[in-house]
Amino acid sequence: MNRTDDLKKWKLAVEETMQELIESSDMPTRLRDAMSYSLEAGGKRIRPALVYAVLETYGIAIERGREVASTLEMVHTYSLIHDDLPAMDDDDLRRGRLTNHRQFDEATAILAGDALLTDAFRILSEANLPAEAIVEIIRAFGLAAGSAGMVGGQLDDMLAEKRDDVTLQELQSIHERKTGALLVYALEAGSILADVSKEDRLQLKQFGRHLGIAFQIQDDILDVIGDEQAIGKRVGSDEENEKTTYPKLLGLDGAKRALDAEVDAATFAIQSLSVQAPLLVDLLTFVVKRNY
Amino acid sequence: MNRTDDLKKWKLAVEETMQELIESSDMPTRLRDAMSYSLEAGGKRIRPALVYAVLETYGIAIERGREVASTLEMVHTYSLIHDDLPAMDDDDLRRGRLTNHRQFDEATAILAGDALLTDAFRILSEANLPAEAIVEIIRAFGLAAGSAGMVGGQLDDMLAEKRDDVTLQELQSIHERKTGALLVYALEAGSILADVSKEDRLQLKQFGRHLGIAFQIQDDILDVIGDEQAIGKRVGSDEENEKTTYPKLLGLDGAKRALDAEVDAATFAIQSLSVQAPLLVDLLTFVVKRNY
Numbered sequence: 001m002n003r004t005d006d007l008k009k010w011k012l013a014v015e016e017t018m019q020e021l022i023e024s025s026d027m028p029t030r031l032r033d034a035m036s037y038s039l040e041a042g043g044k045r046i047r048p049a050l051v052y053a054v055l056e057t058y059g060i061a062i063e064r065g066r067e068v069a070s071t072l073e074m075v076h077t078y079s080l081i082h083d084d085l086p087a088m089d090d091d092d093l094r095r096g097r098l099t100n101h102r103q104f105d106e107a108t109a110i111l112a113g114d115a116l117l118t119d120a121f122r123i124l125s126e127a128n129l130p131a132e133a134i135v136e137i138i139r140a141f142g143l144a145a146g147s148a149g150m151v152g153g154q155l156d157d158m159l160a161e162k163r164d165d166v167t168l169q170e171l172q173s174i175h176e177r178k179t180g181a182l183l184v185y186a187l188e189a190g191s192i193l194a195d196v197s198k199e200d201r202l203q204l205k206q207f208g209r210h211l212g213i214a215f216q217i218q219d220d221i222l223d224v225i226g227d228e229q230a231i232g233k234r235v236g237s238d239e240e241n242e243k244t245t246y247p248k249l250l251g252l253d254g255a256k257r258a259l260d261a262e263v264d265a266a267t268f269a270i271q272s273l274s275v276q277a278p279l280l281v282d283l284l285t286f287v288v289k290r291n292y
Numbered sequence: 293m294n295r296t297d298d299l300k301k302w303k304l305a306v307e308e309t310m311q312e313l314i315e316s317s318d319m320p321t322r323l324r325d326a327m328s329y330s331l332e333a334g335g336k337r338i339r340p341a342l343v344y345a346v347l348e349t350y351g352i353a354i355e356r357g358r359e360v361a362s363t364l365e366m367v368h369t370y371s372l373i374h375d376d377l378p379a380m381d382d383d384d385l386r387r388g389r390l391t392n393h394r395q396f397d398e399a400t401a402i403l404a405g406d407a408l409l410t411d412a413f414r415i416l417s418e419a420n421l422p423a424e425a426i427v428e429i430i431r432a433f434g435l436a437a438g439s440a441g442m443v444g445g446q447l448d449d450m451l452a453e454k455r456d457d458v459t460l461q462e463l464q465s466i467h468e469r470k471t472g473a474l475l476v477y478a479l480e481a482g483s484i485l486a487d488v489s490k491e492d493r494l495q496l497k498q499f500g501r502h503l504g505i506a507f508q509i510q511d512d513i514l515d516v517i518g519d520e521q522a523i524g525k526r527v528g529s530d531e532e533n534e535k536t537t538y539p540k541l542l543g544l545d546g547a548k549r550a551l552d553a554e555v556d557a558a559t560f561a562i563q564s565l566s567v568q569a570p571l572l573v574d575l576l577t578f579v580v581k582r583n584y
Contacts, residue, residue, distance in 0.1 A: 027439035031447045035439070082406060087398030106379030110402065111447050114374060115439040117406065121413040122434025131423035138430060142414025147319035147327070147407040155323045155403050 006056075006279065007049055007286065010069075013062060014048040015040070017070045021123055027115070034104045034112035038077050041095055046215075046287065047072045047186045053279040054190025054204060067127035068137060068189045071120035075145050076182060078116035081109050083154065093233070117145075129193070137189050144185035153177025166244040172213065180212035203269045207280060210266035215287050217259040220245040222291070224252060230292040263288055298348075298571065299341055299578065302361075305354060306340040307332070309362045313415055319407070326396045326404035330369050333387055338507075338579065339364045339478045345571040346482025346496060359419035360429060360481045363412035367437050368474060370408035373401050375446065385525070409437075421485070429481050436477035445469025458536040464505065472504030495561045499572060502558035507579050509551040512537040514583070516544060522584045555580055 018039050022032060048069035052062045062069075084091040084099040085106060092102050101109035124138055143149055157174045160166045187208035191201040222231055223238045224247050238245045246255040266284050270277050310331050314324060340361035344354045354361075376383040376391040377398060384394050393401035416430055435441055449466045452458045479500035483493040514523060515530045516539050530537050538547040558576050562569050 025439050027444045028447050028451070030451065031439055031444055082402055085399075085402065087393075087402060101379075107377075107450055108447065110374055110377065110379060111443050113406075114409065115443040117409055118434055118438035118443060122431055122438055125427050125431035125434060131427045134427050135417050135423045139414055139417035142410055142417060146410035146414055147317050147323055151403050151407040151410060152319045152323055155320050155400065158399055159320070159322065 006053075006282070007045075010049045010052045010062070011045045013052070013066075014045055014069045014073055017066050018073060021070055021119075025119060030104070030108060031112060031115060034100060034108050035116055037103055038081050038100050038112065039074065039116075041077075041097055043095065044290075045073060046283070047076055047182060049283060050183065050186035050208070050211075051190045051193070053277075053283055054187060054196075055194055057273075057275060057277045057279055058194040058196060060194050064129075064193050065190065067123050067129075068193060071123050071141070072182065072186055072189070074116045074120045074123075075141070078113040078120075079145075079150060079154070081113040081116070085109060088154075088158070133192055136192050140185055140188050140192070144181040149177050149181035150179075153179075153181065160244060161241075164242065164244075168249050171244055171246070171249065175213065175216045176209070179216060180209060183212040183215065184208035197274060200273050200275075203272045207266050207269035207284075210262045210269065211284055211287060214259055214262035214266060214284070217246045217255055217262065218288050218290065220247055221252070221255055221259065227291055259288060298345075298574070299337075302341045302344045302354070303337045305344070306337055306361045306365055309358050310365060313362055313411075317411060322396070322400060323404060323407060326392060326400045327408055329395055330373050330392050330404065331366065331408075333369075333389055335387065336582075337365060338575070339368055339474060341575060342475065342478035342500070342503075343482045343485070345569075345575055346479060346488075347486055349565075349567060349569045349571055350486040350488060352486050356421075356485050357482065359415050359421075360485060363415050363433070364474065364478055364481070366408045366412045366415075367433070370405040370412075371437075371442060371446070373405040373408070377401060380446075380450070425484055428484050432477055432480050432484070436473040436480075441469050441473035442471075445471070445473065452536060453533075456534065456536075460541050463536055463538070463541065467505065467508045468501070471508060472501060475504040475507065476500035489566060492565050492567075495564045499558050499561035499576075502554045502561065503576055503579060506551055506554040506558060506576070509538045509547055509554065510580050510582065512539055513544070513547055513551065519583055551580060 019036070022035055022039065051065045051069045051072065055062050055065050080094065081100045083089050084094060085101055091099050093099060097103070100112060104112070121138060121141075124141065125134060127134055145151065153174050153176070157178050160170065160174060184205050187204040188201070191204050196204070220238065223235050223245070226235045228235055239248070246258060250258055263284065267281070270280050270284070311328070314327055314331065343357045343361045343364065347354050347357050372386065373392045375381050376386060377393055383391050385391060389395070391401075392404060396404070413430060413433075416433065417426060419426055437443065445466050445468070449470050452462065452466060476497050479496040480493070483496050488496070512530065515527050515537070518527045520527050531540070538550060542550055555576065559573070562572050562576070
């Protein structure tokens, strides 16, 4: 089976599970519609894929990651809904469809995000896993998504947008929390589910960290040289918005070299594992070779 | 010790703990300021008090409820921050101070709410309790606060505000989710922490349910006949906003009779417990006799 087939299989698995989970909770129709609308909006589903890839790497059925993978995508989705709000990035479109608050209204979008976040923790607590594993996963998830992680990174990102003297170190710190933390969590949660050794868990998290930075650099590069058709949004918006990016701080060639360095570091982490992990190599390649 | 002293002691305990918990997380200063601002805004702290009261009723040190009580107030606070937003109730003042988005800005208020909610689950996962108890508590919390509980109730409340044909049954269903669910959860979490019998747990939840309805009826009554000075906000706003309330549906006397019926039912639940529970009687009296 090749990389694209795996991704498709995992994408289907997580989309089906999310649908089931939302259907099984008793809630107002409008709330369910708003939550489903954004969950169904597609995307690469890279975070669930990382969980499933770790499980398959260690010979464990991906069903064990059912709740972890779905709730990861739910929390990622809530963050997109809130980021798109008028008070935040004020976006009308995401992946070619109306954003949640444009399709419904602002209040509904805020509540749909709140519900996705809250229900995610409830769903994790209901997973068919040992209680100790659930607690460990919820702790890692909360750290990655909360004030010290994603939400803190988002706030610092907003503050940085008003400044033109953002350093490379600050840029990295923002990305490590805003997008990196959930990616590292995907690897960590996979490690807990697969009950891997301490050493492998450390390497998997290192892999996640470098993958995350590579992901962001590639995003920035695509905004300079990408194909609008493939990406599904206008390129050049970072420069127009005077956003601090890797190409802006390092130049396009410098950004490409930084990307290569992250890929090398991520590859080294994979090679340091106690097992062969071709699926993780494939995911890394997918992230840096993608044109969308 | 009388009721007022207990309430003061519990209020102090939960406020100190919340402060410690927020200080101990590494986050952007502005985010911490915004979270602290609303956590420090005061209030009756009735939810933590219910947790502590159950523990004391069963002879257990209130320290065991440290995380449960604090995170309950954190989640209540996040819900107030989001409810006050321009897209929702659009309130400038709460308890005589500027609302979060007026003191900071809308984006910060949204993120402060998101962080309070996310960090609450993380803090619960770190409690010094058996993993099974933590998982059970997180599940109950998520059910009470999520799509089937508080968030769903808030959405239905918004939809109901546009209608003038809301029935008593609908009104009750909205309140049971929007405010009641977290109150029932306070009793349920206390029951789990105190490891009470199944029968007592059921009675405690019944008590919470009737207390919650009584709380809401008293709120509605105070908006008709309350003292503005004591409440800290203008009375009569429900009628102006053409809001469906208990006095509107039942008349003032009818609402008072409904309140009495809820108090009787709550009292009956307390009397059905295997232990004497004067603290719960006191809290019930406080809720229905309060003038703010």
